Amino acid sequence: MLEAPDATDLLATAREALLEKLLPALPPALHYEARMAANAIAIASRATAADPAPAEARLRTLAGDAATFAARIRAGEFRPGMPRHAEAAALLAEMTRLRCSVSAPRALRGT
């Protein structure tokens, strides 16, 4: 229904224009802001491709929602040696990897 190019393509094209055409023409004092804008576009573009559904389904099964999960961890559930400690640790790792794949994919290198 929507016209192509889609969001991912548009964001990638805008980012390329920003870094290759606009940035060299900007005064040095604005380079940092321009690089931040390029970084924001890259994060937004990765966010459109991310699929949180599997991790959310696992979260629902284990603890309901993120707020309940956080509260139950604070209350002392899921500690080492307790039931479902390993499941909670694995879910946190999965959620964090998903979040990093959008916000900081370089951090996942070598993991």
Add this chain to the structure above:
Amino acid sequence: MDETRRTALNAWLSQAAGAAVEIGGASLLSGGAIQQNWALSVTRGGGAEEWVLRTDNAATLAVSLSRSEEYALLRAVFAAGVTVPEPLFCCDDATIIGAPFFVMRRVAGTATAFRLAKQAAAMGGNAELVRHAGREMARIHSIAPPRGDLAFLGTPPADAGIEFIRAMRERLDAAGTPRPVLEWGLSALERNLLPPLPPVLCHNDFRTGNLMVQGHAITAVLDWEFAAWGDPHADLGWLCAPCWRFGNLALEAGGLGPRAPLLEGYGPGADPARLPFWELAGTIRWAVIAADQGARHLSGQERGLELALTAHIIPELELDILRQVEALGAGSA
């Protein structure tokens, strides 16, 4: 600075110095969101001196120390031998230049963390600089309560570790965004609490970006806004947290050098066994600060790219936290 204020400042400085002070030049060095720093070129009794005047911006946040409190801290740490600009005069009277201010001697050097870390990595770690950082920290920590001149720092916590966990949970609750990984980290800290140590003065933001350096020497330890009574290992752990290494993961001390010369420079009193706890605490603290900065953007209080992107640092910090929790658990088992 307009002519009227400059004249008033000139007269006030001459009286404070007990000698004729002439301001030859005044230029704005940096205007942060909260403070302004002015470079003053002066003559005092005929001799040329370079000073910095630090004052508040019009819109001052209540969260940071007042200028006179910051001045009191600088005096205390300067007297303890910490490398900071010599504090000279403090003025609580807001009518002189429009806000309270203090004046300190200007020091040489630059505070550019990325460049420092890059240089250190190229030489396989700068042990000399890191040893110096350890010495500076030990001098800061030589200041212990009670201190009448630092009464504004409040009552020291009975147990800095317990107090840290409480304060972080309070901030997470106030922010309202559930953060299971940060809770996971705090819960691990709770399981691995250390016997409390007598409280000392902690800088609480002792990282590479707050070190002014010339050559291989620290010329000033900057930014005393977060100073408080606590466990000395909180400063060591903050500097060594993985998030402050600028990609030089093997150079644990702020991406500048290994832990060993830091502890060597620090001398007796640093217990390496307490570092994993405080490095994890440091990572959690930075994540909580980043979350608060992102919230300033999200709430519309102060919208901007830098704040918006700071929130996106959190997932990487969470990855660090999960690793550190695992290592802490393995160490204590």
